[in-house]
Amino acid sequence: MWSNYKSDIYQFLVVTIGCAIFGAGIDAFVLPHKLVSTGVSGVGLILYYLTGLSVGTWNVILNIPIFWAAYHWLGKRVVINTLYGTIMVSWMIDWFGFLQYDMLIKDPLLSSMLAGVTTGVGLGIVYRVGGNTGGLDPIALIVRKYYGLQMGSINSIINGIILITAIWVVGIEAVAVTLVSLYVYTIITNKVVVGFNQRKVAFIITYRTDEVCKAVINRVGRGATIIDGIGAYTRTPKQIVMVAVNLLQVNKLKEVIEAADNQAFILITDAQEVIGKGFTTPLVPTPIEHLVKECETNAHYVKNREL
Structure with a gap:
């Protein structure tokens, strides 16, 4: 019984931590300088400046029709995640409300950068475990599901409208500073979701496949x-050796390829995420002689095969 709920409890716990970081970032770095944001929380901030009703309260109110839409079109599981994340982030924003009166950072630009870092870390943690905090995410999912539009395009259009509207409430300078926060937020969120262990993929075009394979493996x-x-x-047949490595192995890889074939053409590119043995799961030891023999055999056949 416990094992059935263990993953859910873990998810809700991590979502709570992420929402706490997000809420503290909004109160400490956004509200003191009357900055804004995007998404439903951005609308909540604008309405807070106009009415004085708390950001958390507005966030819940604005998400009510989104809950209904998510339940109707996306299913019960999405609604549960959305409901919990929305209530938690709204409560955290109001709970950390005392931070907005301390003016921890006097410089609006620096404050916006720190807002991007804290909110990016907070929501990155939430997204990493499959949670969400309501807002535009369910709307984008619905539009993509039924109309085939990309989520990025949908979010960009809606966020653009929100920021233009915010100019009449907080002024163009505050909106301009907010753009810095959003840029930092995007980078940090992606880093937290994907992870800081950036991977690289190398494509090695060579006529000396055997030597290159041995060097990579050994x-x-x-x-x-x-x-x-x-x-x-x-129109000459060639073979390409594809290798996934971590950042610390890139220089070593280039070195051994140069030694094995100094005429090889090497293309190294970023990999958002690498899943499999040796990266996300332990690498099962395999006799090196077997790997080398298999590499030598496959080099003479027209096929793709992982060693």
């Missing part, structure tokens, strides 16, 4: 995938 400690290709100009 000296870098990573597996590889052989992809067969053809040169566009010469």
Whole structure:
């Protein structure tokens, strides 16, 4: 019985922590300088400046029709996550309300940057465990599901309207400073969701596939995938060795490839996330001789195969 609810309890606990960080960031760095935000919370901030009713209260009120829409079109599970996240973030914003009166940071620009960091970390933590805090996320999901529009485009259009409206309430300078906060928030949120362990993927085009594979396996400690290709100009068959590594292994990888084939063409690009043995799960030890033998055998066949 406990195992059935363990993951849910963990999710709700992490969402609570994320909402607390988000709420503290809003009260400490956004409200003292009368800055704004995007999404439903941004509308709540505008209405708070106009009426004096708390941001948390407005956030709950504005999300009521969103709850109904999410239940009607997205299902019960989404509603539960949305309801909990919305209530928790609204409560945290009001609970940390005392921070807005201390003016911790005098400079509005620096305050907006710290707002981006704290709110980005908070919501990043929430998103990382599959939670959400209501607002535009369910709306974007519904529109994408039934009309095929991309969530990023939907959010951008709505947020643009909110920021333009905010100019008449807080002024263009406050909105301009808010853009800095939003930029920092976007970067931090993505970093928290994806993780700070950035991975790289290398594509090595070589005529010496055997030597390159041996070097990658023996000296870098990573597996590889052989992809067969053809040169566009010469129409000469070539083989591409694909390798996923972490940042600390990039220089080592370039070094061993240079030693194995100094004529190799190397393309190294970012990987948002790598899932599998050796990265998200422990690498099961495999005899190195077997890996090398398999690499040597597959180098002569037109197929893609992971070693």
